[in-house]
Amino acid sequence: xxxxxxxxRKIQAERVIKALERNQxxxxxxSDRSQVVDQVRELLKExxxxxxxxxxxxxxTGVIDHLRCGRYRFHDRxxxxxxxxxxxxxxxxxxxxxAYLCSCNAITLNGEIYNVDGNGNRVAAxxxxxxxxxxxxxxxxxxxxLEAAAERVRLIAAPAxxxxxxxxxxxxxxxxxVHCREKSRICCSYGIINFQRDPERMHxxxxxxxxxx
Numbered sequence: 001x002x003x004x005x006x007x008x009r010k011i012q013a014e015r016v017i018k019a020l021e022r023n024q025x026x027x028x029x030x031s032d033r034s035q036v037v038d039q040v041r042e043l044l045k046e047x048x049x050x051x052x053x054x055x056x057x058x059x060x061t062g063v064i065d066h067l068r069c070g071r072y073r074f075h076d077r078x079x080x081x082x083x084x085x086x087x088x089x090x091x092x093x094x095x096x097x098x099a100y101l102c103s104c105n106a107i108t109l110n111g112e113i114y115n116v117d118g119n120g121n122r123v124a125a126x127x128x129x130x131x132x133x134x135x136x137x138x139x140x141x142x143x144x145x146l147e148a149a150a151e152r153v154r155l156i157a158a159p160a161x162x163x164x165x166x167x168x169x170x171x172x173x174x175x176x177x178v179h180c181r182e183k184s185r186i187c188c189s190y191g192i193i194n195f196q197r198d199p200e201r202m203h204x205x206x207x208x209x210x211x212x213x
Contacts (some may be wrong), residue, residue, distance in 0.1 A: 001139075001210055009139035012109065013206040016142055019111030024199040027111075031208045036061035036136060039205050043134055044099055049073045051094040053102030053122035056164075057136050057212035063101060091121040095129030102126065103212050104137050105157045106149035107204065113193040114149035116157070120189035127191055135204045138211030146192065153177065158187055160213040 001009070010029070017027030028039055040063055044050065050072045058064050067074040075097070077090045094100050102122050106114040113135065117123045126133055143149050154177040162169045167184040171177050177187060196202045 001208075006139075006208060009142065010208055012142050013139050013208065015109055016107060016111060016206065017204075019109060020204055021111075023111045023194055024196040024202075025111065025113075025193075026200075026203045028203070028205045029208065030205060033061040033207055033209055033211065036205060036207060037063060037066045040066065040101070040134060040136075043132065043203055044072060046071050047073065048098040049075070049093075049096070050099045050101065051075045051090060051097045051125070051130070052077065053094075053100065053125065055101075055103040055136075055212065057103040057138065057207075058101060060211055061136060061207065063136065067101075091119070091125075094121065094125040097125075097130045099132040099134060100125045100130035101134045101136065104135050104141060104204075105213075106141050106143045106152045107137060107206075108143055108145050108149055110145065111194070112146055112149070113204070114146060114153075115191045116153050116187050117189040117191070118186035123189045123191035126193060131201070133202045135202070136207065136211075137204065138207050138209050140210040141212070142206075153187065157213045161186055164213075 013029050020027035030039055050067055075090045075093045077087055104113050104115050115123050143152055158177040159171040159175050162171050169182050169184055170180045
């Protein structure tokens with residue numbers, strides 16, 4: 001990321017963190033992906049039961065490899081050879097997990113966390129169940145408000161993820177979400193977090209890089 005843009009994004013990240021704290025959500029800023037695992041390690045305990053949501057950011061920051069180190073009871077949805085039914089069982093274990101790690105589609109300057117899912121497992125787990133939720137997001141996910149968050153999903157996250165999944169949805173060719181009714185639609189469940197009753201439950205790590213969709 002160009003240096004001047006990076007400085008602007010850092011200022012925005014600091015503003016977001018202050019907003020998160022007002023919403024009883026802990027916020028952290030790290031300058032690059034190499035620092036993410038150290039921050040995650042501080043938020044997890046040895047022996048924690050851990051589940052993750054689908055996320056390219058967790059791979060890019062080395063978090064998936066860290067969770068596989070043997071320090072945790074990691075229910076690995078990416079383990080080779082899992083059947084669709086077994087993957088669904090991993091999704092369900094998120095509700096009883098000590099920690100759930102994922103990314104988000106957007107986060108506003110007001111400290112609101114916005115997500116859109118196909119299966120709904122990530123939206124559900126973020127909202128309720130796991131004792132702790134740890135969200136890792138690049139500063140490219142920062143937007144002005146919820147309207148901009150929804151627009152970001154329509155113009156960037158949805159078509160990029162459809163291209164990654166290689167599903168034949170209309171946004172693959174249109175380059176933006178057209179609110180299709182395909183069986184393989186990935187924009188089905190929507191979630192907004194703007195406050196936490198438990199001030200120790202949710203943690204957001206903002207990374208001073210572009211990460212994920």
